[in-house]
Amino acid sequence: MAGDAGSIPELDQKKYDSDEQVKIICLGDSAVGKSNRPQQLSTYALTLYKHTATVGNKTVAIDFWDTAGQERFQSMHPSYYHKAHACIMVFDVQRKITYKNLANWYKELREFRPEIPCCVVANKIDADLKVTQRSFNFGKKEGIPFYFVSAADGTNVVKMFREMITRAVEYKQNPSDFMDEVLQELENFDLEEKEDPEADEVGLKTESPELE
Numbered sequence: 437m438a439g440d441a442g443s444i445p446e447l448d449q450k451k452y453d454s455d456e457q458v459k460i461i462c463l464g465d466s467a468v469g470k471s472n473r474p475q476q477l478s479t480y481a482l483t484l485y486k487h488t489a490t491v492g493n494k495t496v497a498i499d500f501w502d503t504a505g506q507e508r509f510q511s512m513h514p515s516y517y518h519k520a521h522a523c524i525m526v527f528d529v530q531r532k533i534t535y536k537n538l539a540n541w542y543k544e545l546r547e548f549r550p551e552i553p554c555c556v557v558a559n560k561i562d563a564d565l566k567v568t569q570r571s572f573n574f575g576k577k578e579g580i581p582f583y584f585v586s587a588a589d590g591t592n593v594v595k596m597f598r599e600m601i602t603r604a605v606e607y608k609q610n611p612s613d614f615m616d617e618v619l620q621e622l623e624n625f626d627l628e629e630k631e632d633p634e635a636d637e638v639g640l641k642t643e644s645p646e647l648e
């Protein structure tokens with residue numbers, strides 16, 4: 437695959453310029469449950485979960501971007517953030533450090549995407565339901581929505597995804613980010629096809645799981 441990355445349609449981020457395509461990214465430490473799958477040696481650096489939803493009277497295709505591996509370096513490749521319309525930040529209620537690290541993830545997110553909607557997800561509540569009585573203040577000041585979730589038993593998962601999809605679509609229709617608009621303008625001028633420089637580094641996998 438190496439050397440021919442420009443021909444991988446999934447990695448062509450131009451598609452996110454069209455009205456019907458939305459990109460939502462997941463951030464958070466390793467093993468917080470972003471992908472909700474048994475621990476495995478990561479073969480793929482990047483997985484796109486594909487989903488379609490109806491928002492208003494429009495059908496929208498959503499790509500959920502999920503990575504394995506890069507989180508260990510506490511930093512993501514800039515292309516991960518590129519053109520993202522919303523971000524889901526996940527921590528594990530059983531591991532305090534993953535909650536503390538949200539601040540780092542949020543800082544990096546805002547460097548690349550200053551205005552996109554985001555939320556905080558407290559995952560694995562099935563392991564200890566008492567945590568739902570605790571209050572987690574991260575993001576409160578900024579008004580970032582917070583969800584108690586169990587990816588394992590499905591609690592709040594569909595609700596969270598639905599709300600994030602709606603917010604992503606709203607953001608796309610009405611970006612509050614001045615830089616977004618400038619970049620969009622610049623891209624309209626850039627008529628040349630370019631090779632995707634980072635595509636060599638990722639193994640790509642796409643999946644279409646049911647959200648409900």
Ligand SMILES: Nc1nc2c(ncn2[C@@H]2O[C@H](COP(=O)(O)OP(=O)(O)OP(=O)(O)O)[C@@H](O)[C@H]2O)c(=O)[nH]1
Binds near residue numbers: 465467469472559586
């Ligand atoms: N009890 C419980 N375990 C969960 C839940 N979600 C995920 N897990 C478990 O947590 C472990 C890590 O889950 P992953 O989905 O691999 O976590 P990740 O954040 O995608 O990790 P990386 O891909 O390494 O970044 C696995 O053993 C999952 O089975 C949950 O809601 N409840």
Ligand SMILES: [Mg+2]
Binds near residue numbers: 504
């Ligand atoms: Mg994962």
